[in-house]
Amino acid sequence: MPTIVLRLSAAIALSLLAAAAGAQTTQNPAPAASAQAPKAKAAEAEPMRIERLHVDYRVEPNGAYAERREMAVKVLEERAVESAKHRSIGYSASLQRLDVIAAYTQKADGRRVEVPKSNYQVETNEGRAGGGPAFSDQATTSVVFPDVAVGDTVVLDYRLTATQPMFDGHFSEIESFGGSERYYGDVRVRIDAPAAMTAQARGFGGLKTVRDEVAGGRRLIEWSYQNREPVEDETNDYSVYQVERFPGFAFSTFPGYADIARAYAARALPKAEPSARVRKLADEIAAGKIAPREVAQALYEWVSTQINYGGNCIGLGAVVPRDQAFVLDNRLGDCKDHATLLQALLSAKGIESTQALINAGNVYSLPSVPVVASVNHVLNYLPGLDLYVDATAKGIPFGELPAVVAGKPVLRIDRPDLAARTPGFAPLRNRQRMVSRLVILEDGSVKGQVEVELAGLPAISSRAGLRELSAEDAKGLVKKMFQSSGLTAEGSFTQDDPKPLRAEHRYRAEFEVKEAMPMPGAFPLGPLFFNPMPVSALTGSAGADALDTLTGDGTCGGGRSEEIYRIEFPKTVKVIAVPPDLSLRSGDSSYVARYKLDGQVLEASRVIEDATAGPVCSNEYNRTYRDFARKVRPNLKAQVVYQQ
Known part of the structure; x- marks a missing residue:
């Protein structure tokens, strides 16, 4: 029955699930109409439409990259004017540099009105007196376009340059665009990567491959897409999201999802070795308990209730868990910090555990191209008890899982090649x-x-x-x-x-x-x-x-x-x-x-x-x-x- 999950979780349990949703989730657009599908009705006129979207990636041999993105949005109705005036760019302040190349209002009569410097607002998470941010380095630059009216087009062109990769020697990206009901005048996606980097690339949902060639030691891939005659989208349930049904693309230098798990494990496992402080803490928490399940439950409940959620989860520059002492001192951490600390506590008591990567959004089957963004959350697996636990999701009892991670594929870092899934709901x-x-x-x-x-x-x-x-x-x-x-x-x-x-x-x-x-x-x-x-x-x-x-x-x-x-x-x-x-x-x-x-x-x-x-x-x-x-x-x- 398709509504009970929402009814049971939304009213009161929303706070329970918010922690797991702290990881970024894949965008959930409407699907594109199939070429073989019956002719659909014309879509309702949009109050504004995307005339141009150009996305370019230049990837370096170490996996670092520069992303340039230009979008031109035309205002068609008065109700869209206020929304069109405001555009925001999110990025990692410590690992990415933002350069706004152009920002202006293209008037209907051809005049170009530049965005003045006073119309930029930057919000950055940072430490005191210039210190680095401990839990989140996310920054937002907001741009306010001047003199916008019906018939005008707002244009934003910017570049984000990453100073280091998420995983050394690797780059992966996936993006979906609106489906059949959304107007796109001209979409162009380009990827320029070293030819020596073995990679998988795929355009889906109507994207056409314009070129895929090697020149001067570089592999150049380009896709194009347009949808100038939108039709009504009759699909109305996106609770199960299959990315490859929609217009979009994926690119990855990872041969398979197992390689993503191995890359994460190389950084996370050294942090999970229990320190003397963690061993002492584990003894205190589990005092008087002997059975492995009782010990594991006590340790899980301590992490779940005593370590608050905060910070990035899986994102650019956020794939290395913080030191155990730092998390304990601050009683704060993101999903990988929770999972790593719990693994260390369990290890201190002789209980085998591992970490697993999973999607905490509405993805129940992973895309064919292995991209890091598809697994945006971390939890634990206890082989001796055959049990998955998610200490990040506050309020969830030991032995239970929040709805957002139930019945989904997981990448266990102890057995990366295993096709594993979390358990679903018992009838x-x-x-x-x-x-x-x-x-x-x-x-x-x-x-x-x-x-x-x-x-x-x-x-x-x-x-x-x-x-x-x-x-x-x-x-x-x-x-x-x-x-x-x-x-x-x-x-x-x-x-x-x-x-x-x-x-x-x-x-x-x-x-x-x-x-x-x-x-x-x-x-x-x-x-x-x-x-x-x-x-x-x-x-x-x-x-x-x-x-x-x-x-x-x-x-x-x-x-x-x-x-x-x-x-x-x-x-x-x-x-x-x-x-x-x-x-x-x-x-x-x-x-x-x-x-x-x-x-x-x-x-x-x-x-x-x-x-x-x-x-x-x-x-x-x-x-x-x-x-x-x-x-x-x-x-x-x-x-x-x-x-x-």
């Missing part, structure tokens, strides 16, 4: 059971209690959201929650200790809500208090009409949600209608609802089991589940009707 691993006992008074006020039991992602999410809830805030939680809906309430809230990193969670709320129900009236059954995964969340794809035209795979996931209600109505009220019983099954997924009215008491239960494993499902599978969800939805919307 029905995500679970919620909610029991609501409610008494409705004659004026519509409601007295009640709700008990919720959670497992899997919902539990991780709720723990993350409630972890810092103080005892004082807990006292007012019920009041504030109902107050946000315009209701007056009093009550209490209790929960399991949310501090430990666990994939289970329980909480309970008692409340009295003034005039919550209309008298007489009707209402659909549904949770009266916060819960992460109601039954309705597992029918979120019911309105996904776009699945009918979607091609390709999409992300997915499932779970089990159970809701039990006991609702007592006042003697002055007559219940005249309750929802009908319903039992449905689709493959391994099911929905069962039972409603029983006994005098003034309504007892209801409904259980949905979405057996989707994920994290990737075919569009056919998603459509089948969508059709099942559509049959469930009317039952969830059916109302309890009563009169006085």
